[in-house]
Amino acid sequence: QSALTQPASVSGSPGQSITISCTGTNGDVGGYNYVSWYQQHPGKAPKLIIYDVTNRPSGVSNRFSGSKSGNTASLTISGLQAEDEADYHCASYTSSSTRVFGGGTKLTVL
Amino acid sequence: EVRLVESGGGLVKPGGSLRLSCAASGFTFSPYSMNWVRQAPGKGLEWVSSISGSSRDISYTDSVKGRFTISRENAKNSLYLQVNSLRAEDTAVYYCARDRASAGRYFYAMDVWGPGTTVTVSS
Numbered sequence: 001q002s003a004l005t006q007p008a009s010v011s012g013s014p015g016q017s018i019t020i021s022c023t024g025t026n027g028d029v030g031g032y033n034y035v036s037w038y039q040q041h042p043g044k045a046p047k048l049i050i051y052d053v054t055n056r057p058s059g060v061s062n063r064f065s066g067s068k069s070g071n072t073a074s075l076t077i078s079g080l081q082a083e084d085e086a087d088y089h090c091a092s093y094t095s096s097s098t099r100v101f102g103g104g105t106k107l108t109v110l
Numbered sequence: 111e112v113r114l115v116e117s118g119g120g121l122v123k124p125g126g127s128l129r130l131s132c133a134a135s136g137f138t139f140s141p142y143s144m145n146w147v148r149q150a151p152g153k154g155l156e157w158v159s160s161i162s163g164s165s166r167d168i169s170y171t172d173s174v175k176g177r178f179t180i181s182r183e184n185a186k187n188s189l190y191l192q193v194n195s196l197r198a199e200d201t202a203v204y205y206c207a208r209d210r211a212s213a214g215r216y217f218y219a220m221d222v223w224g225p226g227t228t229v230t231v232s233s
Contacts, residue, residue: 001172003154036219038155045205045226046147046155051219057210089155093218098169099145104154 004029004090004102011108017078020105022090023071028100030071034093037066037075040104041086050075077107085109112136112222114206119227126196126231132189132206132224140184143167143209145220146191148202148229158204159191173199196231203228 005023012018022029022037029035035053038046048057050066053073063078073092077084090102118130132144146158159170159180168180179192189206204227207220 003156006154032218034218038220040155045223046207046220047223048210048219048221051210051217051221057221087154091155091157091219096169097167098171099157099160099218101147101155101157 001094001096001098001100004092004100006088006090006102006105008103009106009108011110012077012080013110014080014082016080017076018080018107020075020077020088020090020107022073022075022092022102024073024092024100025071027095028092029068029073031095032093033068035066035068035073036091037064038089038091039084039086040089046089080109082109114208114222114224116204116206116224116227119204119229121230121232122196123233124197124231127192127194128196128229130191130193130204130206130227130229132191134187134189134208137208137222139187142211143216144182144189145207145209146180146189147205147207147220147223148200149205149226150199150202153202156202160209161189193229196229198231201229201231 037050040046141163145160161180177195181190208222210217210219210221
């Protein structure tokens with residue numbers, strides 16, 4: 001049950017777009033369309049922003065989008081805003097009927 | 111309002127035990143799969159355990175197997191995590207989280223989270 005691999009940090013300026021990658025294996029990210037993404041502000045609980053690779057829950061901005069190619073999923077945030085500064089975590093269902101998270105990525109809005 | 115609230119955390123010595131609870135409100139608890147997720151200080155999220163609505167399907171991350179036990183009481187809208195043989199590396203904020211469901215379909219994604227309860231393992 002190794003954690004999914006995410007970059008430790010990414011940054012971008014307001015209005016720009018950034019992409020966060022999440023790399024797993026055939027046994028998790030590559031094997032199922034059950035990748036989810038979570039936004040977490042400091043001291044707060046995580047918030048679901050993407051599920052089933054590409055779907056946004058009601059109320060989540062369409063500036064957030066998800067995709068997947070092979071064993072790597074990606075989260076793209078377009079039109080960066082100051083309030084997007086947070087930690088972002090990916091997760092996947094696995095072939096062992098468990099879940100696995102990535103190590104988390106800190107997004108800094110410059 | 112859909113809500114989850116954890117309790118039961120605290121300071122415990124290595125080898126000790128705690129029982130974490132999660133009280134659900136604002137939704138019909140019984141059909142939903144539930145999860146425990148933890149976050150060590152300054153670290154990422156770590157999935158700990160899941161339980162289906164009927165308690166038929168239960169799973170754990172390898173590092174807690176044999177030490178932690180997940181359970182639920184649907185009549186009390188409550189989720190539990192019995193944590194035994196605690197180690198320093200179990201120190202974390204423990205969150206309970208609900209798996210998303212919509213139109214009769216259940217998803218492997220956690221759409222409602224509690225604020226967390228802190229477990230500190232130290233002598």
